[in-house]
Amino acid sequence: MTIGGWIFMILSVSLVVGLATFCFYRVLTTATRSPRADVRSSPLGQQRERQRQRKHTSG
Amino acid sequence: MVEQQERWGSRIGMILAVAGSAVGLGNFLRFPGQAAQNGGGAFMIPYICALLLLGIPICWAEWTMGRYGGRKGFRSAPAIMGVVGRGVVARYLGVLGLLIPLVIYMYYVLIESWCLRYCFAYLFGGLDLGTDPTRYVEESGKFFTAVTGADADGVTLAQGGLHPSVIFWAIVFALNFWFLYRGLAKGIETVCMWAMPAMALCAVIVLARVLTLGTPDPTYPERNVLSGLGFMWNPDFSKLGDFKAWLAAAGQVFFSLSVGFGVIINYASYLTKKDDVVLSGLTASSTNELFEVAFGGLITIPAAFVFLGASASVGSPFGLGFHTLPVVFEYMGGIGRLIGAIWFLMLFLAAITSSLSMLQPVLAFLMEALGISRGRAVSLLGAITLLGSLWVIYFSKGLVALDTMDFWVGTTLIFVFATVQIICFGWVFGVEKGLAEAHLGAQLHIPSLFRFIIKYVSPLYLLIVFVGFCLQTLPGYLKELETNDVARWTLILIGIILLMLIGMTRRGEQRWREMGLDLDGRTPPRD
Numbered sequence: 001m002t003i004g005g006w007i008f009m010i011l012s013v014s015l016v017v018g019l020a021t022f023c024f025y026r027v028l029t030t031a032t033r034s035p036r037a038d039v040r041s042s043p044l045g046q047q048r049e050r051q052r053q054r055k056h057t058s059g
Numbered sequence: 060m061v062e063q064q065e066r067w068g069s070r071i072g073m074i075l076a077v078a079g080s081a082v083g084l085g086n087f088l089r090f091p092g093q094a095a096q097n098g099g100g101a102f103m104i105p106y107i108c109a110l111l112l113l114g115i116p117i118c119w120a121e122w123t124m125g126r127y128g129g130r131k132g133f134r135s136a137p138a139i140m141g142v143v144g145r146g147v148v149a150r151y152l153g154v155l156g157l158l159i160p161l162v163i164y165m166y167y168v169l170i171e172s173w174c175l176r177y178c179f180a181y182l183f184g185g186l187d188l189g190t191d192p193t194r195y196v197e198e199s200g201k202f203f204t205a206v207t208g209a210d211a212d213g214v215t216l217a218q219g220g221l222h223p224s225v226i227f228w229a230i231v232f233a234l235n236f237w238f239l240y241r242g243l244a245k246g247i248e249t250v251c252m253w254a255m256p257a258m259a260l261c262a263v264i265v266l267a268r269v270l271t272l273g274t275p276d277p278t279y280p281e282r283n284v285l286s287g288l289g290f291m292w293n294p295d296f297s298k299l300g301d302f303k304a305w306l307a308a309a310g311q312v313f314f315s316l317s318v319g320f321g322v323i324i325n326y327a328s329y330l331t332k333k334d335d336v337v338l339s340g341l342t343a344s345s346t347n348e349l350f351e352v353a354f355g356g357l358i359t360i361p362a363a364f365v366f367l368g369a370s371a372s373v374g375s376p377f378g379l380g381f382h383t384l385p386v387v388f389e390y391m392g393g394i395g396r397l398i399g400a401i402w403f404l405m406l407f408l409a410a411i412t413s414s415l416s417m418l419q420p421v422l423a424f425l426m427e428a429l430g431i432s433r434g435r436a437v438s439l440l441g442a443i444t445l446l447g448s449l450w451v452i453y454f455s456k457g458l459v460a461l462d463t464m465d466f467w468v469g470t471t472l473i474f475v476f477a478t479v480q481i482i483c484f485g486w487v488f489g490v491e492k493g494l495a496e497a498h499l500g501a502q503l504h505i506p507s508l509f510r511f512i513i514k515y516v517s518p519l520y521l522l523i524v525f526v527g528f529c530l531q532t533l534p535g536y537l538k539e540l541e542t543n544d545v546a547r548w549t550l551i552l553i554g555i556i557l558l559m560l561i562g563m564t565r566r567g568e569q570r571w572r573e574m575g576l577d578l579d580g581r582t583p584p585r586d
Contacts, residue, residue, distance in 0.1 A: 002288035008100025009292040012356065016348040023342035027071060030338075030502050050400075 066329055070563035072252050074339050078346035079251040079412025081317040082258070086351040087406065088376035090311055090362040097293050097307045098298030103352075105299065105308035109520075110348070113309055115508055116517045117318040117477055118344050121482040122336040123497040125327025129309060129552055135424035136321045136329045138571065142580035144483040150578070153418035154475040156321025156426050160417035161560075162468040162553055163320075165459040167417065171204055172228040173381065174199045174403050178435065179227075181388070181400035188389045195386045196371075203381050208455035212545070216453055228452065235411065239418050240437045243329060247415050252409040253347075261405035262354040268391075268398050269362045275390065282368060287361030290369055302527060309524040314470070315351055316344055317416070319477025328425060332586055337501040347586035350409075359384070366390040377458075378492070380406065395420035417443075428567025435458045443556075452554060453501070454545045463549040466536050474525045481521065485514040488580075564586035 067073035086157035094102040128139025134158025140149045164523045180202075189199040207222050208215035215222040238246040274283040317323065327336060359379060363371055366387045388399035418440060425436040454460035484493050490510050497505060539546045571578050 001285045002293050005100055005289050008103055008294050009288065009356075012100070012103045012290040012292075013353045016345065016352045019332040020342075023338065023345045026338055026502060027074065031443050042435035 064510070065243040069250050070334070070339065072244070072248040073326065073330075074342050074346070075255045076248050076251040076416065077317075077323060077339075077343035078413075078461040079135055079255055079314065079409075080322050080326070080349045080416030081318075081347040082255075082316075083315075083409050084174075084376065084380065084406055084411040085311075085315055086347065086409065087355045087359060089379040090315065090351045090355045091291060091358075092376060092379055093307045094309050094356065095360050097301075097304035098295045099290075100292040101294035101296050101299055102304060102308060104526070105305045106312060109305075109309040109312040111345075112318045112512055112516050113524075114312040114318060115341065115344055115483055115519050116513045118316055118323065119337060119497055119505060119509075119519075120341050120481055120493065120513060121128075121318060121323040122327045122340040123493055124326040124480065124484055124488070126247060126330045126332070126334070127496055127584070128324070129330060130332055130586050131428065131580070133233050134325060135388070135427050135567075136324050136420060138427060138567070139328060139576070140325055140483060141148070141578055143488045144479075145487055145580045147579075149479070149483055149487065151564065152476075152479045153563065154557065154564055155472055156324060157421050157552070157560050158322050158557050159472055159476060161318075161421045161444065162447065162464050162556060164414055164417040164444055166451045166464050167410065167414050167445075167467075168232055169228055169451055169461070171414055172224065172231040174205055174410055175229040175231055176224060177381065178403035178407055181396050185223075186385060186399075188386065193268050195389050196382075199382050199385045199389075202385070206381075207458060208452070208454065209458055210409060212456040213453050215455060216449075222295070225452065229449070231411070232448065235418060236416055236437060236441050238415055239422060239440075240434070242433070243419070247419060250415060251412050256410050258350070258405050258408040258412075261359070261401045261408070262350065265398055265402050265405065266354060268394070269365075272365050272391075274363070275365060279368070282365050284361055284365055287364035288357070290364045291356060291360040298411055303350060303531070306524060306527045306531065309520065310528065313477070314473065316347055317413075318415075319421050319473040319480065321476065322416045324480075325423055326416070331500075332584070333500045335500050335502045337497055337505055341503065361389050366472070381483050390398035391565075408547055424563070424567075428563050428570065440473030443559075447552070451510075451548070452548070454544070459539075459543060459545045460549045463536075463539075463546045466532070466552065467550060468553060470528075474521065474528065478518065478521050478525065481513065481517050484519065487503065490514045512553070 064504045066077070080538065094100075094106075097105075113305035121126065124139060124143045128134075128142050131142050133142060137150050137153035137155075139149070140153030144152070177186065186202055188195045188202075200268055205211050208224065209224075215224045238250050240246065243250075270284060272284050274280055276282060313319070317335075323340075330336065363379065364385050365385065371383050371386075384402065385399065388402070391398060421437050422433070422440055425431060426433060431439070451464065484490070490513050493513070494505055494510060513578050536546075539549060568578065
């Protein structure tokens, strides 16, 4: 294994590991809103959510 | 039209499903061979160029087109291409996005079953290369021929379907359709959520064993792990002056990422405009590269080199994976059987996550075009792929039927479809509009340089690679068509499947028009 071989191997592996780590970190740490969350955050959705909770506690 | 309300269960599940589609046997078997033959470490220069100029731009284009088509209510490649390419020509060219996964599945499921059979052979016996090391290679070759039936046509079906290879094929075939029937989130996504981490774990175990092999045979001191890694990674810059190395790198990136397959376009159609496609696409691509470079680049060639030397370390992917590596595992002794089982389990997982992704686009099309339920579409798709796969099993001599399908559909048509896609995205849909669409909900900004790359560089790069590929390989395959009846009839079979899909697209077109859907992408999505 020559020095050139070491350099190419380490750079290549580091590049793909680094890129995958960066991407997964961004994916896992960035909050995404689900369609259900969107429904809940709308005024009509909030009203329905309150009604649902009231019904649930009274029941 | 049966409304397809399916959605992905989670974002990470969807990313792993796309990555699972891309990670296949080529990552572990094809990439190391290509690198070792085309400059070793220096191969990474054309490889990274192709990744940046070809792979990732087309990948982003596919994700964006898929989601755009999905926002208009379509799930299948012909309908989505019709919307993005604004008309009937793009729509019928989109049929390639069905033909490619459908035909590839017909032979890929067979290769997948070989992986499972090898895994079982290592776990429960059945793969015995004897005690004489000088006969390992010959015995390994015999086992491979027995598994594939490559010595004569119909040999695996001659025992009334009780040949072990046929039994494994039937199990794997049924397993694929069971997961497909369960649906997008419960089936494909669930499988990928389990299979991808399991695959990574298997790869780490095998990698750890390979890197700790040292110098197993003191009579050959030059055959050690460092020399094996050197054989794979020592740069030979003289190869960069050879067009073949650039061609090989572009081809490897291109096939490895599963672009031009018709899969990404379908998977992305289940997203909404609030869902990110830029970061998701890059994450799926980077996962594929992780498996290819970090695992494929460090395991296969060094392992083969340590026990068998340089001459046995390069060859066809099939030869390396199913013929050479079993010899390597035999040399490892007792633990070799366990490592062999883990290795073939890993290949099986890589294969099943890919084969599932080939079925879903066609399934979505059958439901969308014919207006039938998922259950009926699964049955119809099962019948079509069963016939095609039986064709490949029967005409097993020299693996001619498999090779013909792989060359004409699994290689050549992928180039054609990717070219159609990137031209539709960059020129018909418009690169400005395309990138604006890609940035809806995006968590990562595509650098503005990619406007130029997507519009000019990628199509030109693709065209040069395609012409080079045709000049290099087409004459041999054309000659085979003249001399080999099986190759000719296999091509006719592909033609019949294409006509059937065109007929179904025509039926779908009529249905979509009757329903008042915007087939030609005249108006923006209403969401």
